Amino acid sequence: MDLIAFLKENDMLLFFLFTSFFALLFIKLTFSKTIKNLPPSPPTLPIIGNLHQIGDKPHISITNFAKEYGPLMSLRLGSQLLVVASSPETAMEILKFQDRSFSSRFVPSTFRQSSILPYSLIWSDCDQTWRTLRTVCRTELFSPKAMETHSRVREEKISDMLEFLRNKQGEVVDIGELVFTTLFNTLSCIIFGQDFIDLKDEHETHGGLKDSLENILEYGGKPDFGDFFPMFQRLDLQGIKKGGLKQIKIVFSFWEHMIKERRSQIGSSAWSSDQANTLLDRLIEQGFSDVQINQLATELYVAGTDTTTSTVGWAIAELLKHKEALSKVESEVMKKEMNFDKITESQLSELPYLHACIKETLRIHPTGPFLLPHRAQETCEVMGYTVPKDAQVFVNIWAISRDPKIWDDPLSFKPERFLGSKVDFRGQNFEFTPFGAGRRMCPGLPLGVKSVELILASLIRGFDWVLPNGDDPSQLDMNDKFGVTLQKEKPMKIIFKPKQQSLVA
Numbered sequence: 277m278d279l280i281a282f283l284k285e286n287d288m289l290l291f292f293l294f295t296s297f298f299a300l301l302f303i304k305l306t307f308s309k310t311i312k313n314l315p316p317s318p319p320t321l322p323i324i325g326n327l328h329q330i331g332d333k334p335h336i337s338i339t340n341f342a343k344e345y346g347p348l349m350s351l352r353l354g355s356q357l358l359v360v361a362s363s364p365e366t367a368m369e370i371l372k373f374q375d376r377s378f379s380s381r382f383v384p385s386t387f388r389q390s391s392i393l394p395y396s397l398i399w400s401d402c403d404q405t406w407r408t409l410r411t412v413c414r415t416e417l418f419s420p421k422a423m424e425t426h427s428r429v430r431e432e433k434i435s436d437m438l439e440f441l442r443n444k445q446g447e448v449v450d451i452g453e454l455v456f457t458t459l460f461n462t463l464s465c466i467i468f469g470q471d472f473i474d475l476k477d478e479h480e481t482h483g484g485l486k487d488s489l490e491n492i493l494e495y496g497g498k499p500d501f502g503d504f505f506p507m508f509q510r511l512d513l514q515g516i517k518k519g520g521l522k523q524i525k526i527v528f529s530f531w532e533h534m535i536k537e538r539r540s541q542i543g544s545s546a547w548s549s550d551q552a553n554t555l556l557d558r559l560i561e562q563g564f565s566d567v568q569i570n571q572l573a574t575e576l577y578v579a580g581t582d583t584t585t586s587t588v589g590w591a592i593a594e595l596l597k598h599k600e601a602l603s604k605v606e607s608e609v610m611k612k613e614m615n616f617d618k619i620t621e622s623q624l625s626e627l628p629y630l631h632a633c634i635k636e637t638l639r640i641h642p643t644g645p646f647l648l649p650h651r652a653q654e655t656c657e658v659m660g661y662t663v664p665k666d667a668q669v670f671v672n673i674w675a676i677s678r679d680p681k682i683w684d685d686p687l688s689f690k691p692e693r694f695l696g697s698k699v700d701f702r703g704q705n706f707e708f709t710p711f712g713a714g715r716r717m718c719p720g721l722p723l724g725v726k727s728v729e730l731i732l733a734s735l736i737r738g739f740d741w742v743l744p745n746g747d748d749p750s751q752l753d754m755n756d757k758f759g760v761t762l763q764k765e766k767p768m769k770i771i772f773k774p775k776q777q778s779l780v781a
């Protein structure tokens with residue numbers, strides 16, 4: 277988001293266009309109606325507003341602004357108005373009391389594609405399409421009954437992961453890659469009834485499916501000039517819209533033939549509804565079109581894999597860095613009552629310290645530091661200020677979960693703070709909303725949490741974790757990288773040494 281860096285990186289044509297439209301834009305902004313009573317804002321430059329002050333770590337720069345300009349502030353990103361809520365009270369206004377008015381999305385250009393936007397769960401406004409998709413997801417994927425039905429698939433995929441690690445004795449493993457593949461295959465089995473990526477095939481990645489999904493996320497996280505200056509939107513100067521659509525189409529093409537094949541089986545007289553055992557079957561039976569199925573599957577992969585992988589990676593890093601916490605969670609999962617070979621989902625409720633570690637990880641490293649961008653559907657009053665229609669709205673959960681007024685010693689990893697505490701991430705405690713709250717809250721929470729718990733418990737139970745080159749875990753680099761999700765900047769690479777059964781307490 278650093279305009280200067282942006283201009284340096286792009287060619288002269290862009291610069292020429294920028295300067296030619298400069299005067300026109302200046303006139304437009306100068307004579308446009310000024311909105312009174314906006315939330316406080318840092319001083320802005322003409323045309324670019326605060327763009328030059330955002331940098332490549334917006335969660336940090338915007339949090340620093342909030343310290344000066346308060347829990348509800350506004351920033352100008354070019355001609356786009358951004359309103360940021362940075363306290364539990366302002367978050368509650370946006371996500372609870374005025375949830376209806378703020379439940380629309382600000383859609384980044386990668387996803388603002390007329391051919392797919394009408395079918396989107398993540399980027400649609402809360403219209404009938406969105407309601408239907410949320411209902412399908414709840415019924416078929418995330419309800420207690422659906423979660424129970426799919427528990428065997430999740431356990432199987434994690435067994436594959438553990439088997440893979442046992443065969444990798446002494447070798448350095450990028451745990452992010454491995455967890456990503458495991459989650460990807462879990463979702464693939466639930467949606468399409470088959471794996472798409474071979475765990476051993478670390479580099480081939482099923483002809484690029486994984487790469488294409490990662491590219492979609494990459495395009496989605498790129499700051500787009502057209503978002504800040506909508507008059508340039510149609511030109512797609514950085515090629516973000518075009519590039520994003522190309523990747524989305526590549527992803528669709530991977531399973532298109534499966535949809536066709538299944539559709540013809542389901543249409544035949546030999547088909548009986550008892551045979552429907554994947555999400556694909558259910559969607560076809562319920563009359564979903566190919567493009568609707570393509571879009572929903574892609575969004576489930578995009579929303580479900582990176583978020584969960586990143587949470588596991590951060591939890592591993594924090595536990596390695598905090599030996600005491602690791603040994604406490606280790607003695608919990610090494611209890612005699614736990615099945616040594618395979619921890620099952622039914623055993624997870626017996627691991628309160630592990631749950632506390634996961635909450636603490638999500639507090640310090642929320643995968644979406646601003647949630648996904650919301651948009652004001654109409655002009656609203658919040659805390660006595662005016663938030664105009666179509667303003668982009670961020671809830672800065674990164675700032676809230678590091679606020680010393682709310683959390684004791686907020687920068688330290690202390691899972692104990694959650695033991696015996698009623699504070700939970702289910703959208704009722706506005707000081708801690710890593711999954712959001714209100715109608716746009718993450719529908720995948722049950723799957724995300726179960727997966728993180730089961731993967732971590734299994735990795736702790738099965739292996740000792742050692743850093744390559746004898747690196748000291750207390751010195752682990754915890755820098756983050758801002759994108760669609762807040763990732764660890766350096767991938768988490770570990771040697772997994774199988775534990776001996778005799779260690780069981």
Ligand code: HEM
Nearest residue numbers: 398579580583584587644647648710711712716718720724
């Ligand atoms: C640890 C794991 C996860 C975290 C931390 C997480 C977090 C979030 C957050 C912060 C949002 C935005 C809420 C808002 O804008 O108010 C969200 C939305 C969403 N998440 Fe998750 N998520 C996780 C796992 C998953 C999984 C496993 C899936 C599905 C397979 C999923 C599917 C979605 C979808 C579809 C949305 C958009 C909902 C809407 O706009 O109505 N998430 N998630």
